[in-house]
Amino acid sequence: MAVVFEPTKGLLDVPTHYCPGCTHGIIHRLVAESLEELGVIDKTIGVAPVGCSVLAYNYFACDMHEAAHGRAPAVATGIKRSLPDSVVFTYQGDGDLAAIGTAEIVHAAARGEKITTIFVNNCIYGMTGGQMAPTTLPGQVTETSPYGRDVKLQGHPIRVSEMLSTLDGAVYVERVSVDSVANVLKAKKAIKKAFELQIEGKGFTFVEVLSICPTNWGLSPRESIKWLQDNMIPYYPLGVKKDITQQEVK
Amino acid sequence: MAEKVLMKGNEAIGEAAIQAGCQCFFGYPITPQTEVAAYMSRRMPKIGRVFLQAESEVAAINMVYGAAGSGVRVMTSSSSPGVSLKQEGISYIAGAELPCVIINIVRGGPGLGGIQPAQSDYFQATKGGGHGDYRLVVYAPSSVQEMVDLIQDAFDVADIYRNPVMVMGDGMLGQMMEPVEFKEREAKQLPSKADWAATGLHGRKEHHVINSLFLQPEELEKHNEKLQKKYAEIEKNEVKYEMYNCDGDLDIVLVSYGTVSRICKNVIKMLAKEGLKVGLIRPITLWPFPKKAFEEVVDRTKYGFLSVELSCGQMVEDIELSVKGRKPVNFFGRSGGMVPSPTEIANKVKEIAGGAR
Numbered sequence A: 001m002a003v004v005f006e007p008t009k010g011l012l013d014v015p016t017h018y019c020p021g022c023t024h025g026i027i028h029r030l031v032a033e034s035l036e037e038l039g040v041i042d043k044t045i046g047v048a049p050v051g052c053s054v055l056a057y058n059y060f061a062c063d064m065h066e067a068a069h070g071r072a073p074a075v076a077t078g079i080k081r082s083l084p085d086s087v088v089f090t091y092q093g094d095g096d097l098a099a100i101g102t103a104e105i106v107h108a109a110a111r112g113e114k115i116t117t118i119f120v121n122n123c124i125y126g127m128t129g130g131q132m133a134p135t136t137l138p139g140q141v142t143e144t145s146p147y148g149r150d151v152k153l154q155g156h157p158i159r160v161s162e163m164l165s166t167l168d169g170a171v172y173v174e175r176v177s178v179d180s181v182a183n184v185l186k187a188k189k190a191i192k193k194a195f196e197l198q199i200e201g202k203g204f205t206f207v208e209v210l211s212i213c214p215t216n217w218g219l220s221p222r223e224s225i226k227w228l229q230d231n232m233i234p235y236y237p238l239g240v241k242k243d244i245t246q247q248e249v250k
Numbered sequence B: 001m002a003e004k005v006l007m008k009g010n011e012a013i014g015e016a017a018i019q020a021g022c023q024c025f026f027g028y029p030i031t032p033q034t035e036v037a038a039y040m041s042r043r044m045p046k047i048g049r050v051f052l053q054a055e056s057e058v059a060a061i062n063m064v065y066g067a068a069g070s071g072v073r074v075m076t077s078s079s080s081p082g083v084s085l086k087q088e089g090i091s092y093i094a095g096a097e098l099p100c101v102i103i104n105i106v107r108g109g110p111g112l113g114g115i116q117p118a119q120s121d122y123f124q125a126t127k128g129g130g131h132g133d134y135r136l137v138v139y140a141p142s143s144v145q146e147m148v149d150l151i152q153d154a155f156d157v158a159d160i161y162r163n164p165v166m167v168m169g170d171g172m173l174g175q176m177m178e179p180v181e182f183k184e185r186e187a188k189q190l191p192s193k194a195d196w197a198a199t200g201l202h203g204r205k206e207h208h209v210i211n212s213l214f215l216q217p218e219e220l221e222k223h224n225e226k227l228q229k230k231y232a233e234i235e236k237n238e239v240k241y242e243m244y245n246c247d248g249d250l251d252i253v254l255v256s257y258g259t260v261s262r263i264c265k266n267v268i269k270m271l272a273k274e275g276l277k278v279g280l281i282r283p284i285t286l287w288p289f290p291k292k293a294f295e296e297v298v299d300r301t302k303y304g305f306l307s308v309e310l311s312c313g314q315m316v317e318d319i320e321l322s323v324k325g326r327k328p329v330n331f332f333g334r335s336g337g338m339v340p341s342p343t344e345i346a347n348k349v350k351e352i353a354g355g356a357r
């Protein structure tokens, strides 16, 4: 009998704590598969954030660090500079990366740290129970924007990928989504490419993944997927924001 | 034996760390310790090691966390306002039990304070600073030579106990030039990092996780108890202090650390001429505090103790806890970057001893 699907060696065989329908699990799998296919699990060190994926260090099979809220890119910098032959990634939510950790991510990108950041954008603070994030959409209702995000009062969402793509140290920046099979496959390709470019020593690579939070959005998983497609993708357009390998070809 | 060289304190800090095998240095500019980073930026790349100027002290200490978790010797350096920013990271480093060395060349506070020498970070260094039940080993050298020796000790002690170690100097120590000798040190038998460092599996079966999160209360309590046991061990083994002129019957014992303790020694000589017998306890570790030094003199000291500080009495309670009410504990200090003159201190001693003789 042909094996069509099996667990990836990049993840440990343990149950995760994610809510039913949450797409964090899919994104973990894509990262783990990429590391396995590239044959680098053995020399990879991951950095988990503070957020729903704080326990990612229990799931990934490689060595892991658990960072303080927002500091993962600085921690990853310390690791990569100490062990330059290793593969280093951070896995961060949008509160972690785009609010409290803005300085760390911008400067890691600007320095061209040879690390890969997986940025999980679900427009909300998941772990603390659904507060407004820097990525929360205009009008979106959250626990701390109960009347809907009013951009006059609470400012505008940050399009992190577009922002980071302006930095010379960032060599590859792409926004993907895990709302459909086709998009999951594209996301996998992007994540794998990001790691490949890191391994080639090109510079900082970044993949933003649009993700759902059914629990704090107050929607079923199926409704959440539709909400992502109807609201998030128009505001956060998918695609490659920067790819120096393409620029080189031109 | 290595020869003596004339060196500025801040540069000697850098060289001491290099000689101790520091592989990575992460810093952010702040007066009065900027020369440490400048020295490291010149030297480290030349010997194949890492110097990186971070975007903030917050980032620098988190880089230290990453490097320490990777199993390399790592140091950061800053001054008071910058060390405040590092407290979050220091707490995580202590919680995750990682070895590293943190330099604080203290300037006056609170707030932006000033840029002149002070000792006003005593509480921050010895009583926590960041959140949680943790301890830092804190060294307080009084000369450039001692600073160099203690930095090299600091790396060893950090590795032995898997704990952050702070070397705290006042601004004067960073700026003054003194002859130093980088002594050949005998190789210490240090515990291997292979059983915990997150270096990549490289064939290892169990993955290593650098972490300070324990969501189960039972687990966190167990972790805290383990830390406390370690701190008790440090208190037993690592206390360092100097006793100066403490033989026989004493009128007063000064308690002072860092560069002010040098002024105190002059005061003691001055007062001896006036017939006052004054001793000095100089804590070299601020934590663990040298409580036992007080046991040695408390019964022979007539008028009690005088804490002499470049701060507003922050060391007094540790002295009181050591003296346990058996003798009075007095205080004299200047702050904000002001340094006391020997006469000022001498006058305070005479006042306590019941007027000049």
Ligand SMILES: Cc1ncc(C[n+]2csc(CCOP(=O)(O)OP(=O)(O)O)c2C)c(N)n1
Residues within 6 Å of the ligand: A050, A051, A052, A053, A069, A092, A093, A094, A095, A096, A097, A120, A122, A124, A125, A126, A127, A128, A133
């Ligand atoms: C310094 C600090 N501030 C606040 C918190 C509380 N906190 C924990 S998770 C979190 C938000 C995480 O949200 P996000 O990064 O969007 O990730 P998600 O949970 O949505 O995956 C916050 C604010 C903390 N742990 N540390």
Ligand code: SF4
Residues within 6 Å of the ligand: A017, A018, A019, A021, A022, A023, A024, A052, A122, A126, A127, A212, A213, A214, A215, A216
């Ligand atoms: S709270 Fe939201 S982001 Fe967190 S696990 Fe649940 S669904 Fe996922």
